[in-house]
Amino acid sequence: MNYLIINGSPRKKNTWAVVEQVKKSLDGNFEEIQLAKEKIPLCNGCMKCIMDGEEKCHHFEKVKGILEKIEKADAVIITSPVYAMNVSGLIKNFIDHTAYLYHRPVFFTKKALVVVTTAGTGHKKVAKYMDETLRHWGINKVYQLKFACGGKESLDIKAIDKVAKQFAKDVESGKLHSPKFMDIIFFNVWKAMAVMDNPIKADCIFWHETGLVNHDFSPEVKLGIVKKAFSKIMFAILKRVM
Ligand SMILES: Cc1cc2nc3c(=O)[nH]c(=O)nc-3n(C[C@H](O)[C@H](O)[C@H](O)COP(=O)(O)O)c2cc1C
Known part of the structure; x- marks a missing residue:
């Protein structure tokens, strides 16, 4: 290593x-x-x-x-x-x-x-x-x-x-851990901003070019059913409130 x-x-x-x-x-x-x-x-x-x-x-x-x-x-x-x-x-x-x-x-x-x-x-x-x-x-x-x-x-x-x-x-x-709930929240804050009218163009480009906007978390890191659902709900809420 x-x-x-x-x-x-x-x-x-x-x-x-x-x-x-x-x-x-x-x-x-x-x-x-x-x-x-x-x-x-x-x-x-x-x-x-x-x-x-x-x-x-x-x-x-x-x-x-x-x-x-x-x-x-x-x-x-x-x-x-x-x-x-x-x-x-x-x-x-x-x-x-x-x-x-x-x-x-x-x-x-x-x-x-x-x-x-x-x-x-x-x-x-x-x-x-x-x-x-x-x-x-x-x-x-x-x-x-x-x-x-x-x-x-x-x-x-x-x-x-x-x-x-x-x-x-x-x-x-080499095993990746499931993220903490707080990490999922932050992921969705930036993801929601990227799909909205985000004035930070560098963020929009990054989230779209990496394809992260299409995922509930980074695709290398597997989410269980509960965290997957939590991520989707967080994204929906954040998109509404932002
Ligand atoms: C500028 C400065 C500020 C420090 N502030 C604190 C502090 O707030 N609380 C504390 O317990 N020790 C404080 N220390 C002591 C260091 O944290 C401690 O000695 C540390 O182990 C130094 O690590 P080093 O040997 O790798 O430099 C301070 C030391 C310096 C030089």
Whole structure:
């Protein structure tokens, strides 16, 4: 298996040590991106990625390579320390540059592991935020490792190994999980907007060109009868209320 690691800490210390331990529990090839070295300029808020297409972003050349690597990898490991009760600036800036993926999700066949470390608190909230962000990108299943390192001399190797092995087994299985109800709702929000008079032309083009407008969820991901019905009902409701 090929794992892409996106490291959102500017240094190789607590978060990096957890990732090194994760690597020992996984059998695969690893490619690591240190976001600090990528030097992605700050998102300038031009909205071009959302409104006109991601390739119109002035920084797209910096971000494109990372997104292509996610596409090529079997799974992604994405990490952040807690900074002021949130993700690091490096991770937030990267997420800002992928905001268009909320509208136009693509990574439906990928799985991810989120690694968060903190001195004392904020790790659960930050891991939850990263988990939700990745699911907005379309990512099928997100695993979490979150640790408060303050005052601790050593890593919780057992806990790391347990989650890393679950993650690896899932990645190796190639099996895709049924989406959460919330993921189905968001899918239908963007789908309904695409078939209505959506002023965001890049969204309309994407949803029609990919054929996603004709599906209850991404076709690679199978829905059971209940979620299929739920998706159809959500689409009908959202089309009426929007
Ligand atoms: C700018 C900054 C802000 C931080 N904010 C918090 C915080 O809000 N809560 C907390 O418990 N730890 C906070 N920390 C501590 C880090 O989250 C913690 O040391 C983390 O494990 C660092 O990861 P790293 O070694 O990979 O850089 C902060 C550290 C820095 C540098």
